[in-house]
Each structure stands twice: as structure tokens, then as C-alpha cells.
Amino acid sequence: MDVELLEIRQHMGQFPPFDGLSDELLDAIAEHVQVRYYKTGSDILRFDDTLKELCYIRSGAVEVYRRQGELYNRLGEGDIFGHFSLLRNHKVRLPAKAIEDTLIYFIPNAVFQRLCEEDDDFADFVELERPRLETAAEQQKKSNDMMVTRIRKLVTRYPVMVESTTTVQQAAKQVNEAQASAVLVINEGSNNPRYSFQDSEGKTWQMCGILTDSDFRTRVVAENLSAQTAIGEVVSERLITIQSDASVYEAMLTMLRNNVHHLPVLYRQRPVGVVHLSDIIRYETQSGLYLVSNIFNQSSAQGLAKLAPDVRAAFVRMVQEGANSQMVGSALSTIGRSFTRRLLELAEEALGPPPVPYCFMVNGSMARNEQSIVTDQDNALILSDDFNPDEHDDYFHALAAFVSDGLDACGYTYCKGDVMATNRQWRQPLHIWKRYFQDWMANPTPERLLHSSIFFDLDSIYGEDHFVEALQDLIAQTAPKSPLFLAAMARNALNRTPPLGFFRTFVMEKDGKHNNSINLKRRGTAPMVDLIRVHALACGSKAQNSFQRLNDISNTQLLATGVSDKLSYALEFLCMSRIRHQVIDLQEDRFPDNNIEPENVEDSERHTLKDAFQVLSNAQKFLKFRYPVPAQRQGR
Amino acid sequence: MHGIRLRQKVVKANWLDYMAKRAEQAHDSALRKFFATPLPDSDTPIAQVPMAALDMETTGLDERRHAIVSIGVVPFTLDRIPLAQRRYWVLKPPRPLDEASIAYHHITHSEIATAPDLDAVLDELLEVLAGRLVVVHFRNIERPFLDAAVKARRGEGVIFPMIDTMSLEARMHRQTMLARFSRWLGRPPVSIRLNASRERYGLPVYQGHHALIDALATAELLQAQISHHYTPETRLKDIWV
Numbered sequence: 036m037d038v039e040l041l042e043i044r045q046h047m048g049q050f051p052p053f054d055g056l057s058d059e060l061l062d063a064i065a066e067h068v069q070v071r072y073y074k075t076g077s078d079i080l081r082f083d084d085t086l087k088e089l090c091y092i093r094s095g096a097v098e099v100y101r102r103q104g105e106l107y108n109r110l111g112e113g114d115i116f117g118h119f120s121l122l123r124n125h126k127v128r129l130p131a132k133a134i135e136d137t138l139i140y141f142i143p144n145a146v147f148q149r150l151c152e153e154d155d156d157f158a159d160f161v162e163l164e165r166p167r168l169e170t171a172a173e174q175q176k177k178s179n180d181m182m183v184t185r186i187r188k189l190v191t192r193y194p195v196m197v198e199s200t201t202t203v204q205q206a207a208k209q210v211n212e213a214q215a216s217a218v219l220v221i222n223e224g225s226n227n228p229r230y231s232f233q234d235s236e237g238k239t240w241q242m243c244g245i246l247t248d249s250d251f252r253t254r255v256v257a258e259n260l261s262a263q264t265a266i267g268e269v270v271s272e273r274l275i276t277i278q279s280d281a282s283v284y285e286a287m288l289t290m291l292r293n294n295v296h297h298l299p300v301l302y303r304q305r306p307v308g309v310v311h312l313s314d315i316i317r318y319e320t321q322s323g324l325y326l327v328s329n330i331f332n333q334s335s336a337q338g339l340a341k342l343a344p345d346v347r348a349a350f351v352r353m354v355q356e357g358a359n360s361q362m363v364g365s366a367l368s369t370i371g372r373s374f375t376r377r378l379l380e381l382a383e384e385a386l387g388p389p390p391v392p393y394c395f396m397v398n399g400s401m402a403r404n405e406q407s408i409v410t411d412q413d414n415a416l417i418l419s420d421d422f423n424p425d426e427h428d429d430y431f432h433a434l435a436a437f438v439s440d441g442l443d444a445c446g447y448t449y450c451k452g453d454v455m456a457t458n459r460q461w462r463q464p465l466h467i468w469k470r471y472f473q474d475w476m477a478n479p480t481p482e483r484l485l486h487s488s489i490f491f492d493l494d495s496i497y498g499e500d501h502f503v504e505a506l507q508d509l510i511a512q513t514a515p516k517s518p519l520f521l522a523a524m525a526r527n528a529l530n531r532t533p534p535l536g537f538f539r540t541f542v543m544e545k546d547g548k549h550n551n552s553i554n555l556k557r558r559g560t561a562p563m564v565d566l567i568r569v570h571a572l573a574c575g576s577k578a579q580n581s582f583q584r585l586n587d588i589s590n591t592q593l594l595a596t597g598v599s600d601k602l603s604y605a606l607e608f609l610c611m612s613r614i615r616h617q618v619i620d621l622q623e624d625r626f627p628d629n630n631i632e633p634e635n636v637e638d639s640e641r642h643t644l645k646d647a648f649q650v651l652s653n654a655q656k657f658l659k660f661r662y663p664v665p666a667q668r669q670g671r
Numbered sequence: 672m673h674g675i676r677l678r679q680k681v682v683k684a685n686w687l688d689y690m691a692k693r694a695e696q697a698h699d700s701a702l703r704k705f706f707a708t709p710l711p712d713s714d715t716p717i718a719q720v721p722m723a724a725l726d727m728e729t730t731g732l733d734e735r736r737h738a739i740v741s742i743g744v745v746p747f748t749l750d751r752i753p754l755a756q757r758r759y760w761v762l763k764p765p766r767p768l769d770e771a772s773i774a775y776h777h778i779t780h781s782e783i784a785t786a787p788d789l790d791a792v793l794d795e796l797l798e799v800l801a802g803r804l805v806v807v808h809f810r811n812i813e814r815p816f817l818d819a820a821v822k823a824r825r826g827e828g829v830i831f832p833m834i835d836t837m838s839l840e841a842r843m844h845r846q847t848m849l850a851r852f853s854r855w856l857g858r859p860p861v862s863i864r865l866n867a868s869r870e871r872y873g874l875p876v877y878q879g880h881h882a883l884i885d886a887l888a889t890a891e892l893l894q895a896q897i898s899h900h901y902t903p904e905t906r907l908k909d910i911w912v
Contacts, residue, residue: 040754042877042884070752070887072874072894094875136873138891141751 040065043140046093050113051638052160060150069141073133080117080131087125088141090117095137096538098547099129106547108645109134109538113638118161121147160642186286187279189318190300190308194219199243199267203255206246206266217247217297217309220270230274232305242306244270247297276301277310287315330373336381336437339374340444346370347621350408354618360610361582364405371401372496374445375414375438379497382437389434390427391419394495394502398454402494403564404580405610407556408617408627412439412447413454413489415461417502422464431462454489465502469509476513479523488527491568492579507577514572518665521573525662528565529655533558536645540634555616556629559609563651566658567602570594573662581606593661598654605650608643612636686832686911687713699825701794708801710832711907718749718903722834723803724890726882727813728778730764734819738764739789740778743883744799747890749903758799759883761786790824797829808865808889810835810912832911836892839910840868843900868892872899 044065047053053061069088073079073095080086082102090097092114099108099116107129110116120127121144151158195218197206210218222241225231230242246254246266254260254269275293277286279302286298296312326342326349333339349370353363379395399413400406416431435456443449456462463471475487491510495503514520534542534553541549553559567581567588576587582603589599617627619635636644687710694706711720724745731737744758761778763786807813810833818828844850844861854860862868865888866876872895877884897905 043754066755068754070747070754070891071750072872072891072898074895074898077898095873136895138874 043068046113047091047140051642052115052154052157054638055156056150056154060154063149064142064146067143067146069143071139071141073137073139075133075136077133078130079133079137079139080120080127080129082127082130084127085125086117086120086127087144088117089115089121089144089147090131091115091140091142093138093140095133096135097131097137098134099131101129106535106545108536109543109547111539115161118147122151122161185279186277186281186283186298186300186310187302187307189283189286189310189314190279192308194299194306194309196221196306197266198222199265199270201266202263203246203251203260203266203269204262207251207262210248215309216311217245218266219299219306219309220244220246220266222267230276230304232301232303234305242274242299243267244272244274245297245299245309246270274299276306278302279307283315283318286310287312290315326370327373330370330377333377334381336378336441336444339377339441340446343446346446347408347627351618351621354614360405360607360614361580363614364400364403364407364610365580367406367408367410368401368404371406371410371447372397374442374447376497378438378441379434381441382434385437386430386433390430391421391423392499393418393431394499395438395456395497396493396503397496398489398493400492401496402492402579405564407610407613407629408621409556409629410447411450412442413450414438414456415454415490416456416463417468417499417506418462418464419499419502420464420466428459428462432457432459435462452486452489465505468502468506472506472509473513476510476517476520479517479520481523481526484520484523484527488524488565488568491524491572494579510572511575511577515575518662521569521662522664524569524572525566525658526664528562528569528658531557531562531565532655533562533648533651536648537633537636537641542633552630552632554629555609555613555631559648559651560606560613562655563602563606563609566651566654567606569658569662594657598657601650602654605647608647609651612640612644685713686710690831697827699827701797702821702825702827702829705797705801705829710802710804713906713908713911715907716904717897717901717907717910720748720907721803722747722749722806722890722893723800724752724806724886724893725800725813726807726885726889727816728880728882729812729816730766732812734815737816738762738766739816739820740764740783741882742792742796743881743886744796745883745886745890746799746803749894749897752887752890752894754887757883757887758795760792760796762789762792763787788824789820793821793824800831804834804907804911805831806834806836806889806893808835808868808885808892809837834893834911836868836889836896837863837865838912839893839896839900865889865892869895872896 040062044061047064048056048061053064056064068091070093079090079097092110092112094112097110097114097116098106099110101107108116116129116131117127119129125144151161192213192215195209195213195215197209197218197220199220199222206218206220210216220243222243223238225239225241227241231239232242233239246269250269250271254271255262255264258269260269275289275295276299277289279300281289290296290298290312298310299306300308300310326345329345330339330342333342346367350363350367353366358366375395375397383389394417396402396415396417397413398415400410401413416435418427418431439449439455439457449455454461471487472490475484475490493503493506532545534550535545536543538549541551542553543549564581567584570588570593571578571584574588574591574593576584578584578587585599585603585606588594612631613629616631616635620627633641690706690710694703697703697706724747726743727739728741729737729739739762741759741761745752745754746756747753761782763783765788805813814830814833818830822828840863844863850861865885869888869892870876872892874888874891874895877888897903901910
């Protein structure tokens with residue numbers, strides 16, 4: 036490699052997609068680069084020009100436009116443009132202009148084609164949205180295998196080891212000093228290949244047993260043996276061990292099966308530590324499963340409120356172990372449902388049995404099983420048609436208040452839009468609820484639906500499930516036949532739009548304005564969920580979860596082939612991004628929110644996020660076209 | 672470090688006549704070929720002129736006592752600088768290199784020990800430069816050093832028209848009324864060194880003191896200067912020296 040090309044190579048090597056290229060390919064690029072300077076305001080690519088090169092921004096800034104002059108992207112140092120044209124007919128479709136004094140490195144088409152052929156990641160990067168999103172989503176799926184935590188993660192220190200000639204008194208002293216609760220007994224040399232190992236100096240040892248705290252009691256003190264007894268004489272012959280790559284779950288089973296509380300952990304044959312049952316319990320208490328059972332063991336709302344930090348710990352751990360957004364969303368929803376159920380049980384204990392049957396309904400993200408760590412409560416009560424307000428409402432009002440206050444104390448803040456069972460409007464018998472839904476669907480206006488669309492994500496979490504099912508059936512039957520309703524829902528789904536992407540440390544809006552941060556819920560996941568809901572309503576799906584709704588949608592002809600996959604990748608990526616940034620907030624002791632700051636977004640995440648925004652933006656355009664306001668209504 | 676020696680100024684009223692005359696008089700075949708290759712007419716718009724950025728690293732500033740240790744050439748046009756055509760030579764100077772200049776140039780003893788004398792690469796160098804307008808940053812190094820070194824080896828020197836990005840920069844920042852006024856006020860003059868000049872045009876910082884990187888840096892600087900202060904139609908005679 037010529038030293039003079041290093042300058043160019045090193046620069047490109049810092050930026051995707053070049054950062055993943057082999058040295059050989061990077062050399063090939065640097066070798067053929069052509070350089071040109073552009074003054075602020077000058078055109079780099081004009082519409083319909085023939086393009087023979089990929090453009091790389093060495094310094095400066097460039098804006099790329101659509102044909103109509105609408106801003107498509109703003110790019111800075113290390114970004115590329117022109118690849119869409121190179122992959123198609125070599126005609127410039129998206130013209131580009133220097134908005135600062137800019138130095139461009141041109142990479143000839145032949146080199147570009149070679150990169151696409153020889154490096155799959157490069158090819159994925161320059162292809163349109165789907166492959167990159169797909170790859171990102173798949174990588175997240177792959178890392179889920181790590182959900183299986185290995186036992187070595189729980190080993191925090193080396194085992195205490197003594198030779199079998201050591202006195203039990205000496206051994207007990209060493210265990211004390213190490214603040215351990217067991218000691219491994221070893222002998223020099225080996226007569227049993229199973230437990231022989233070599234130390235760092237190459238000496239061969241044989242592990243012949245373990246002596247635990249309780250063994251000191253049962254085998255030494257209770258037997259009235261002298262403190263000077265050699266430990267080898269009292270150690271048990273029975274040795275149960277586990278390999279360091281076994282799962283925590285396997286370790287737990289091994290302990291239960293053999294009725295032991297200590298397990299020496301071996302790497303191949305060498306002991307690397309000892310785990311105690313309490314290590315496993317401590318670890319498991321951070322898991323969602325343990326949390327849920329703990330929720331049901333609480334006997335008061337105050338006790339439940341104390342579990343809020345555990346929810347955050349379980350969330351962080353799940354993300355660190357590589358859970359995807361669906362796993363996180365459904366785990367947090369399960370936890371949220373458990374809090375609600377337990378509060379209802381406690382409320383019934385306090386208030387007595389309900390005077391008429393009822394169903395406690397949740398709406399919004401909990402109904403969709405997509406809850407995040409930042410969430411409020413959305414709920415309602417569907418009462419039996421035997422409900423008599425004068426006789427019964429005091430009871431249900433008290434019940435709703437008990438649950439709502441309890442949820443708020445547990446971190447599920449009151450709903451700002453007052454979608455809560457404490458609101459009399461949302462505490463009604465089933466026939467009234469049916470009328471609500473029929474009215475929303477028959478006489479829709481975007482304004483009316485703005486506040487009620489949250490009810491179109493609905494699920495039962497306690498009581499008479501069939502009340503909610505009746506409403507779900509009603510919606511699935513009526514919505515597909517209500518074009519006016521779908522048009523109004525579609526219009527509301529376009530209220531919030533994604534940004535264009537990122538530029539340096541800013542969020543770029545479509546009008547070219549900059550912001551310092553972006554609310555990823557408002558600008559990404561929520562509009563995506565909204566538009567998926569419209570399609571799901573149109574095809575009569577009863578699914579509530581967005582990914583399941585996309586599955587149902589893909590079985591119809593509503594969207595072009597592959598579009599629902601694209602939407603699902605984009606949603607997964609947007610959710611995961613939001614979750615990752617919330618974990619960062621928690622780790623840095625900040626209150627988690629839905630905002631992400633561009634400086635915390637890695638290069639590869641930026642590009643994928645931009646793709647996801649693009650998918651959302653295109654899907655929104657299609658929504659407008661697919662659910663137009665019917666003509667007769669417009670005429671009025 | 673020694674200062675720049677005062678030299679007689681090279682002023683050629685008509686470069687093309689001068690080149691033609693040298694072609695007739697030349698004894699050395701490579702020089703004859705070089706001078707005989709036609710350069711664009713002085714009225715040619717700069718956008719149509721094939722150019723070559725040239726930079727040399729030397730052991731000092733006096734061509735009578737110091738020698739060239741490396742030469743970098745990057746052929747280019749106003750539209751493109753194709754790196755594939757770059758040329759770079761490390762040369763063995765007639766006198767041994769001192770430690771100070773090694774540290775300065777990043778060229779090592781071992782590189783120089785195996786390097787050829789300028790005489791061995793001169794034909795190639797002249798071939799790359801022939802027919803192209805040479806662009807340098809500060810002509811008072813490249814011009815006298817090359818002239819003296821060629822004269823010592825072939826018995827006749829080599830002088831040709833150049834575009835000097837440093838003197839273009841001086842025109843903007845040292846010779847305007849505003850610049851003179853500001854000097855009269857006692858303000859320090861604007862730096863017209865390569866990196867300082869590049870910075871004014873938003874060009875990136877390159878690792879300096881490598882003949883080829885500096886040649887590339889000079890070519891980029893000229894593109895920037897033309898796009899800011901001239902036009903693609905600017906005639907050659909207005910900027911060459």
C-alpha cells in the first residue's frame with residue numbers, strides 16, 4: 036500500500052459501508068478515486084445526467100433532492116450518494132448540490148460493481164431499504180440465542196482449594212478469609228482422569244471432593260473429630276460438578292436433582308469457581324418470571340409499588356441478553372397485566388365481591404402486548420347488562436379508583452386523556468359499549484376518532500373475557516365495510532410523520548430544519564402502529580399485536596408482496612432503537628424517555644433508522660391513497 | 672533552516688516561443704521531446720487545460736547546496752483528479768541526508784539507500800509533465816531546484832510555465848487594497864502556506880510533507896481557487912507565471 040493513499044483509505048475506513056471492507060478492497064478503492072472540489076451552492080449531480088461514479092463526501096455537506104425539488108437527504112463527511120442511480124439505469128434521479136464547500140471522492144462504477152459483488156454487507160448497504168432492515172432485524176433475532184445465560188456468568192471468584200493433607204481447621208480458616216462457603220479438596224497427581232487437571236504451572240492435580248459449611252458441622256463437629264483432622268479423611272466421595280458453559284437453568288436442575296447447594300464449575304476439567312443456590316436465586320430474582328410471581332405474592336398496593344425498581348432491572352437485563360422488541364413488549368405487558376390483576380384481586384378483597392359480573396379492559400400498548408418501560412395506564416370497565424347505575428356504580432367507581440391509584444403508584448401514570456375506568460364514560464355496561472363502537476364506525480370524523488382510536492386496541496385482562504370478545508367481533512365485522520371510518524382513521528394515522536434522517540449531530544426534518552433530539556415514539560413507532568391498525572381494521576383482523584396484525588394483513592391482498600415484511604422489519608428496528616436508548620437512560624441514572632439524541636446513535640444505526648423512516652413515510656403515502664374519503668361524503 | 676535566496680525573477684513574455692526555441696536548441700533527446708510537446712495556447716480557458724500538480728521534498732531551501740529527495744506528480748483537470756495516474760519517486764541525493772531533514776520528511780535512510788538518482792527517472796518525469804501545465808504551491812522551490820538538478824546532469828536546465836497556487840493566494844490576500852490597508856494598520860498578513868490556504872476553502876487537513884500528498888493538496892487547492900475567484904473560462908495567460 037502506498038503511503039500517499041493511506042490518507043484516503045484511512046478516511047473511508049472509518050465510515051460505513053467501507054468500515055467493513057477488507058484491506059484489499061479498500062486499497063482497490065483508494066487506488067481509483069477521482070477527486071473534485073465543489074464550491075457552496077454548486078451542482079454535483081444534475082437530474083438526468085449519466086452517472087458513472089459513486090460519490091463519497093470527503094469534507095463539506097451535500098443536499099440530495101427529489102425531482103420536484105423536495106429535500107430527500109442532507110449528507111455530511113463520510114456519506115455516499117449516487118448508488119441508487121448506479122444500481123439502476125445510471126441516470127441521475129436524485130440531483131445533488133453542495134451546501135458547503137465540498138470535496139468529493141468519486142469511485143468509478145467498475146470498482147463499485149466489484150464491491151457489490153465481492154462484499155455482501157456492502158451490497159446490502161447500498162441496496163434499497165429492505166435488505167438492510169432485514170439484516171438488522173435478523174441480527175437481533177440471532178442474538179436471542181444468548182437468552183440462555185451460561186452459568187459461568189454467575190462465577191465471580193476462584194474457588195478455595197486445599198490439599199487433602201490440610202487440617203480441617205486450616206481449611207476452615209481459608210474459607211473464612213475468602214468469605215466463601217465451601218472448599219475444594221485436591222491431591223497432587225492423578226488416579227482418576229475424570230477430575231484431574233493441570234494448574235498454570237503445568238502440575239497435575241486431582242479434585243477429590245468438596246467440603247461445605249454444613250459439612251464442617253455434620254462431618255466434623257457433630258462427629259466430635261479433632262480440628263487437626265486431615266480434610267481428606269472427612270471429605271465426601273460424591274462430587275457433583277457442572278461445566279462452565281451449561282445454562283443457569285441446567286445448574287439449577289442439577290442442584291435440585293442431587294439435593295446439593297454447591298456446584299463446582301469446571302472449564303473443561305479445571306475448577307474455575309463454585310456456585311451456590313443463593314447465587315442462582317439472586318440472579319433469577321431479576322428475571323421477569325420471578326417478578327410476576329412476586330407480584331402475586333404482594334398483599335397490598337404499597338407492596339406492589341415497591342416492585343417498580345425490579346421492573347426496570349428486569350427490562351435492562353432482558354435487553355442486555357438480546358431480547359427482541361416483541362419479547363420485551365410482551366414481557367412488560369405481562370408484568371403490567373399482573374400488577375393490574377393483583378390490584379383487582381386486592382380491591383375485591385377490600386370491597387367485597389362485585390354486584391354484577393364485569394370485565395376489566397385494557398387499551399393501547401398493553402392491549403397490543405407492546406408495552407414499554409415508559410408508559411401510562413389506559414383502561415376501562417365493561418359491566419354486565421344487568422348493571423344498574425344507582426345501585427352498582429359506587430362499587431365499580433371505588434374499584435376503578437383503587438386500581439388506577441395503585442397503578443399510578445407502581446409507575447403506570449394516570450392517563451392524560453382520561454381513558455381510565457375512573458371516568459364514568461368508560462365505565463358502562465356492554466350494550467352501551469357496543470353503541471359507542473357502532474357510533475364511532477358509522478359516524479366517523481377524524482376529530483371524534485382522534486381520542487377514541489385508542490379503544491380499537493382492546494383486550495380483557497380480568498373478569499368476563501367474553502365482553503371484550505363481543506366488542507372485538509363487532510369491530511371485525513363492521514370496520515371492513517365502513518370506508519368512511521377507515522378514511523378517517525387513515526387521516527389520523529398521518530398526523531405524525533417521521534423525520535428525514537440525521538445530519539451530523541442533528542435530526543433532519545423534511546423541510547431541512549434541524550432538531551437536537553427526536554421523540555422516537557411520536558415520530559416512529561406510534562405512527563407505524565397507527566397505520567398498521569388501519570390496515571388490520573380494513574381486513575377484519577382480530578389481532579391486537581402489531582406484528583400479528585401484519586401477519587393477518589399479509590394474508591390478504593391489501594398490500595403489495597413484501598410490504599408487510601418491510602413494515603415489520605421497520606417497526607422492529609424502531610422499537611428496538613427506542614428500547615436501547617431507554618436502557619442507556621437507565622444505566623446513566625436518567626429517567627427513561629422516548630427521546631433519542633443523535634450523538635448517541637451509532638453510524639450503522641443511523642443508516643438503518645433512516646431506512647425505517649423511509650419505509651414509514653412510503654407506507655403513509657400509500658395509506659392516503661388506499662383509504663380515500665368516499666365521493667358521496669365529499670360532495671355534501 | 673536557511674532562508675530563501677534572492678533569485679533573478681523568471682519573466683517570460685511569451686512562454687510558447689520560449690518553449691519552441693528550447694526545443695530547437697536542446698541536445699538531450701528527452702529535453703527536446705519535452706519542449707517540443709505543445710502546451711495549450713495562452714488564450715485557452717483553464718477548464719480545457721490538462722494540468723499536473725508537482726511537489727518536491729528537498730533537503731533544504733538552496734538549490735546550490737541542497738538536493739531533491741522525493742517528487743510527487745498528480746495529473747489532473749479542473750473536473751477531476753484521477754489518483755490512478757499519480758507518480759511518486761524517492762531519490763538518492765548526491766550528498767548524504769542529515770538527521771533533521773529525515774525527521775521532517777518521514778523518508779528514511781533505507782528508502783534513500785535503495786533509491787535511484789534523479790537522472791534515472793528524469794525521462795519518465797519529463798514525459799508525465801510534457802503537454803501539461805505544471806501547478807505548484809510556491810514556484811521558487813520547484814522551479815530552481817529542478818532547473819539546477821537537470822542542468823547538473825544533462826548540461827542544460829529546464830524551465831517552463833507554471834501556475835503557482837501560492838501566488839494566486841497572495842493576489843487575493845496580500846495585494847488587494849484591503850490587504851495593503853490592513854498591513855498599514857499593522858495587522859499580521861494572512862498566511863498563504865498550503866494548509867492555511869486550504870483551510871480557507873474548507874479543504875480537509877492532510878498529513879503534510881509528503882510530496883505526493885502535497886501535490887494532491889495543491890491540485891485540490893487550485894480547483895477551489897478557480898471555483899471561488901475565477902471561472903472555468905478564465906484564460907491561461909491570466910494565471911500562469
